[in-house]
Amino acid sequence: MNNTIDTMKNHRSIRQYLDKEVPNDLIDEIVKSAQAMPNSINGQQTSVIVVRDKKKREKLAELVGNQEYVAKAPVFLVFVMDFYRTYLAGEKTGLKQVIHEDIEGILAGSVDVGIALGASVVAAESLGLGTVPIGGIRKNPEEVIEILGLPKYTFPMVGLVVGYPADESHKKPRVPFESFRHNESYDIKAVEDSINVYDEQMNKYLKEIGRAEKEINWSTFTSTIYQSVYYPKVKGAINKQGLKTK
Incomplete structure (x- = not known):
């Protein structure tokens, strides 16, 4: 069909990675691809935290359920549902934000994070990188929130391991x-x-x-x-x- 569709249809989760750094400009391209995606009311209620620090990745690997590839791959992205940014907008305008107090806010934020995650997977794989999403970022959320310094009205929704594949999984x-x-x-x-x-x-x-x-x-x-x-x-x-x- 075309290269983009071929990349998407060829997706597979990668859990074995080479000991090779991913250049920051490639990570920027992945995150910019996520940022360019549609989102509810242009509220842009998603943030992405790029984690390279080895000790931090090792701790996160433990917290997400002892998934060692979080520590072994060079980069771990954490996708955050972020209503803190829109809260600040409300503080500026004097219009109190209440969307975060209803399930509709959770749904809107979850959809936006999911769209951003999907775009990141496609972008990374188009660059020859491998990925595996980590829902286990929600296993011990309070510890993750502390490690990442997340403010109120935010929540770590999903992680994404990124690196060069050591092999092509089934x-x-x-x-x-x-x-x-x-x-x-x-x-x-x-x-x-x-x-x-x-x-x-x-x-x-x-x-x-x-x-x-x-x-x-x-x-x-x-x-x-x-x-x-x-x-x-x-x-x-x-x-x-x-x-x-x-």
């Missing part, structure tokens, strides 16, 4: 396209029919990469995780930051 299959694209309305039957098909595909994939003994299929994996709130500290920490979910 490309993980996705759910059948017919259950992902819906025409005119949600196709319940297509989704229901896709589950067994995708479980078989994932079972084959896991056997190919030697992980069949640890994981069985998509249904088992996701339901095992989603039977609990796996980052239970989020609600308390996000409320402490002044962000409400009422």
Whole structure:
């Protein structure tokens, strides 16, 4: 189709990295690509923190669930939902900000962070770099907030490991396209029919990469995780930051 689409469709998460620095101008291009993306009301409620300091990356690797590639890769980006900037605008104008006190604010900020993250992944991979998103940044949010010096009305939503790939990991299959694209309305039957098909595909994939003994299929994996709130500290920490979910 074209190089951009080919890059996006060839995405895979990289967890092994070369011991090679990523030039700052490339990181700037990645972050500028994220900044250029659309956002709600042009509020620009996303900030990106670039973490290169090795000791800080080692501590963050521990906090996100002992994911060692956070420390081993040369750069770790943290995407922050940021209503502090718009709060300051309200202080300037005398118009009190309240959006951060409602679930709508959380939703708007989350969508904007997700768009910025996606753009960063594409930008990095187009430059020959590898990435892996880290949702575990929310595992111990209060410690992360302290390490990164985050002010009120902000929250660390997701991290992104960036570096030069040591190898090209396997490309993980996705759910059948017919259950992902819906025409005119949600196709319940297509989704229901896709589950067994995708479980078989994932079972084959896991056997190919030697992980069949640890994981069985998509249904088992996701339901095992989603039977609990796996980052239970989020609600308390996000409320402490002044962000409400009422």
